Amino acid sequence: MDPYNSGNPLGLGPRHRKPKRKYFAKLFILMALILLPLGGYIVYQYLTSTQQQADVKSVQSLQEVPTPNLDKARVEKWNGITKKVAYLTFEDGPTALTSDILKSLKEQEVKATFFLIGSNINEQPDVVRSMAKAGHYIGPHSETHDYDTLYKKKQYVPEMLRVQKQINQLTNHSPLLTRPPYGSTPGITKSIAKEIEQAKLRVWDWSIDSMDWYYKDSAKEVANTVISRAEGPVEIILLHEQPQTLQALPAIVAGLKKKGYQFSIYDEDFHVPYNFAKFSNL
Template sequence: MDSYNSGNPIGLGPRHRKPKRKYVAKLFIFLALLLLPIGGYVIYQYLSSNQQQTAVKSVQSLSEVPVANLDKARVEKWNGITKKVAYLTFEDGPTALTSDILQSLKEQNAKATFFLMGPNINQQANVVRTMSNDGHYIGLHSETHDYDTLYEKKQYVPEMLRVQKQIKQLTGHAPLLTRPPYGSSPSITKSIAKEIERANLRVWDWSIDSMDWYYKDSAKEVAKTVIDRAEDPVEIILLHEQPQTLRALPAIIAGLKKKGYQFSIYDEDFHIPYNFSKYPNL
């Protein structure tokens, strides 16, 4: 008899081990196999719900995302050097000299902006088409070129719109830029400026007068005037379709290139306000 258990009425000795019941383990495995697909389905629904909510939130948040400004950016400096741009602008054409001016520009690899008059367009339709095909900008310069008619009788906008229609018929493009005969100041009053804005037209004067109307017999003086006065990063140069201007053109282009200028045409998508009247809306 075991001395430890003898006389031990409350059974403080070693416990008697009951045999393991195998059906408990089998039941556990069965329940696990039963619950596994149910748990997987619950997890799948939870994840799917989160993805849908995230997608909805993403769509709703699109309106809150800042929209990038897609306007054309202008490079002002390159490798630390300020970009210098010259706009050659010719008035009063097309004339008998326009074809020669276009040829000279092509030889010098330069583009220009031409402000044309209505009656001259009718006489030089093929030249206007060539001008457009060569990549120059064609602007508006009225029909009459008459001060009283344009400004006193307020025919500035009506005349420009008629010229615009002529150019569109020949080139397929309705230009927006106008060049006021005699300049915008004091010609364009506030009331005329409002009419111009309502017609979605724009105004460009000039920063350099070539004085080709004054130096009629000296292409050298015309070229010297332009080159000497070109100092700012952006210069808008007033030229006329005159013999002295045509002769001066190669020297003007060469001189401005030497001073670091590139040549460009007016860009409707990046309008640079420049008018003597200082109207910011034009």
């Protein structure tokens, strides 16, 4: 017997065939029969995966690719600091002072929201066009500004829709936001609120009254009133097109900026109900 083959686990060198070695051939055949289906399955999975990758690469149109539904959302905080927004809202225009107000806002790089009266629009259509071109929001403030007509005779919606049409003819936009003369309470009742909702209009009152109608001879008092009352993260400021308001405007803007406020116009895509009557549908 070859000494290199005797007791050698690695099987180095020549070895004699023995009858019992036939079992290895049978075992090999058995293993092959077991592994053949498994190998076929692995090959099948590989080919399928390759085809799927080729199918993905063959997509040519963006419409064939599913995209996530991304909804717009407000950014309320930035680096842990609560966002503070001030809305300057002017009533009763356009007037002889509107152009000067627009000039002052431009100098301070601030946009505002204007609520206009129908008869005044007819007198100064070019000013309304300039207002829209400058990027300010323009909304209806009625035709008559008369309490009994608007609320007791329930002409709020008809008047606002007519003013909306006037604005659209000059700006190509039909504004949804209205400012109720004298505020929403007690004039806007549940029945009027339902009419407003059906007309797809909205209502905004104010969180700060500048008192510019009271301090007729003091721009300083107007500015102090606005700045001292601005405390919340969102403030809607009532202003009128008056000389004292125009004079107070730079101080108001500077004071609110110092308190951390940014200025914005009303955004129809992010309407938040704010009315004294607390109608959630407005």
